Amino acid sequence: MSKPGQFEDGFKAVVRELDRFQRFGFTESEFKRAISSISKNNESSYVERDKRKSDSYVNTYLNHFLNDGPALGNEDRYELTKQLLPTLTLKEVEDIAKEFYVDTNRDVLILAPETDKDKLPDEAAVNSWFDSIDKEDLKAYEDKVSDLPMLSKAPVKGSIKSEKSIDKIETKEIILSNGVKVLLKPTKFKNDEISINAYSPGGTSLYSDADYMSASFAGNLVNSSGIGQLNTVELQKSLTGKDVNISPYISERAEGLRGSTDKESLKTAFEMVYGYFTEPRIEDDVFQSVISKQKDMMANRENDPNFVYSDAIQRTLYGNSIRRVPYSLKDLENVNQAKALEIYKDRFADASDFTFVIVGSFTEDEIKPYLEEYLAALPTTNRKRRSKRFEPI
Numbered sequence: 001m002s003k004p005g006q007f008e009d010g011f012k013a014v015v016r017e018l019d020r021f022q023r024f025g026f027t028e029s030e031f032k033r034a035i036s037s038i039s040k041n042n043e044s045s046y047v048e049r050d051k052r053k054s055d056s057y058v059n060t061y062l063n064h065f066l067n068d069g070p071a072l073g074n075e076d077r078y079e080l081t082k083q084l085l086p087t088l089t090l091k092e093v094e095d096i097a098k099e100f101y102v103d104t105n106r107d108v109l110i111l112a113p114e115t116d117k118d119k120l121p122d123e124a125a126v127n128s129w130f131d132s133i134d135k136e137d138l139k140a141y142e143d144k145v146s147d148l149p150m151l152s153k154a155p156v157k158g159s160i161k162s163e164k165s166i167d168k169i170e171t172k173e174i175i176l177s178n179g180v181k182v183l184l185k186p187t188k189f190k191n192d193e194i195s196i197n198a199y200s201p202g203g204t205s206l207y208s209d210a211d212y213m214s215a216s217f218a219g220n221l222v223n224s225s226g227i228g229q230l231n232t233v234e235l236q237k238s239l240t241g242k243d244v245n246i247s248p249y250i251s252e253r254a255e256g257l258r259g260s261t262d263k264e265s266l267k268t269a270f271e272m273v274y275g276y277f278t279e280p281r282i283e284d285d286v287f288q289s290v291i292s293k294q295k296d297m298m299a300n301r302e303n304d305p306n307f308v309y310s311d312a313i314q315r316t317l318y319g320n321s322i323r324r325v326p327y328s329l330k331d332l333e334n335v336n337q338a339k340a341l342e343i344y345k346d347r348f349a350d351a352s353d354f355t356f357v358i359v360g361s362f363t364e365d366e367i368k369p370y371l372e373e374y375l376a377a378l379p380t381t382n383r384k385r386r387s388k389r390f391e392p393i
Contacts, residue, residue, distance in 0.1 A: 035088065166183075231283055
C-alpha cells in the first residue's frame with residue numbers, strides 16, 4: 001500500500017525487496033526465527049488441542065471432502081510438524097520461493113480510489129519501473145539483532161503487603177508494598193494462556209485542549225516503538241518464538257496495559273510491563289510513520305458518505321470540540337513527539353492507583369514471584385488523581 005498518488009514509490013519498494021531476496025536469499029538468522037515461530041505455534045496448538053473450536057474441524061473436513069486435502073488429527077499434525085521442521089533447510093525455502101517469483105507470465109494489479117483514476121500508470125510505465133529496479137545496485141539485507149537485554153537495569157524487588165479472598169468471584173486480592181492492587185483469578189478456559197490487564201483513572205481528560213492531540217496519540221506511539229534498550233525492530237525480533245503481547249494505552253478516562261502470555265513467556269511479559277512504566281520510548285521514524293499514515297487515511301474520507309454523516313452528527317451534538325469530532329489535518333499538526341512522551345511518562349509515573357487483573361491458567365505460587373519482582377517495583381508517588389468528566393455543549 002502506497003501513499004495517495006505515489007504509486008511508483010510504493011511499487012518500487014515492494015519489488016525492490018522481492019528482487020533483493022531473488023539475488024541474495026534470506027539470512028540464516030531470519031530462517032531460524034521463522035522456524036522458531038512455527039515451532040512455537042505448533043506447541044501452542046497442541047497444548048490447546050482440547051479447547052479447539054468446532055468450526056476449525058468443520059473447515060478441515062470440508063477441505064478434505066471438496067479438495068481432497070488432508071484431514072489430520074491434532075496428534076498427527078503435531079508429531080509431523082515436530083518431526084519434519086528440524087529437517088527443513090534454508091536452501092529448500094529459497095528454492096521454492098525463487099520458483100514462484102519469476103519475471104515471466106506476471107500480472108500486476110494496482111487498485112486506487114476513483115479520484116486517482118487519471119494518475120494510474122499504464123503498462124509501459126510499470127515495465128519501466130521494473131527495468132529501473134533491475135539496474136539498481138542492491139545490497140544484501142543485514143539482519144541486525146541486538147544482544148542487549150530489554151531493561152537497562154534490574155527492578156528493585158518489592159513484597160506482598162496483604163492478601164484477601166473474594167469468594168463470590170473466586171478471586172484473590174493482593175496489595176503490594178508500593179500500593180499496587182492485583183486481582184488474581186485462575187481459570188481453565190485455556191490450558192496455557194494468561195491475560196494481563198491494568199488500568200488507572202486519568203487518561204486524556206486531565207490535559208488541556210491544546211495538549212489533547214499529543215495526549216491521544218501518546219499510547220499508540222509508545223506501543224508502536226520499542227522498550228528500554230531495544231528499538232521497534234529489535235524488540236519484534238527478540239519476541240520471536242514467544243507467545244506474549246503487552247500493549248499500553250491512554251483512553252479518555254483511563255490509562256493502562258493489556259495483553260496476554262503463556263507460562264513460558266511470563267518473565268518476558270512482566271519485563272515488558274515494567275519497561276512500559278519505566279523505560280518507554282517514541283522513536284523518530286515511528287512518529288513520522290504514524291503521523292504520515294494518519295494523513296494518508298484522511299485523504300479520501302470526505303468521499304465516504306458514512307464519514308460525512310457521522311461527522312455531521314458529532315458536530316451537531318458537540319460543536320467543534322476536539323475531544324468529540326474527527327480531527328483535521330491542522331489538528332494532526334499539533335501532535336508533538338516530545339510532548340506525547342512527556343504525557344505518557346506522566347500518566348505512568350505513579351503505579352499506586354493502578355489495578356492489575358490477571359486471569360488464566362496459572363497458580364498463585366507461579367505468579368507471585370513476578371508480582372514481587374516487577375509490579376511491586378513499579379514507581380509510585382501516591383498522587384491520587386482522578387479523571388475529569390467531559391461536558392457536552
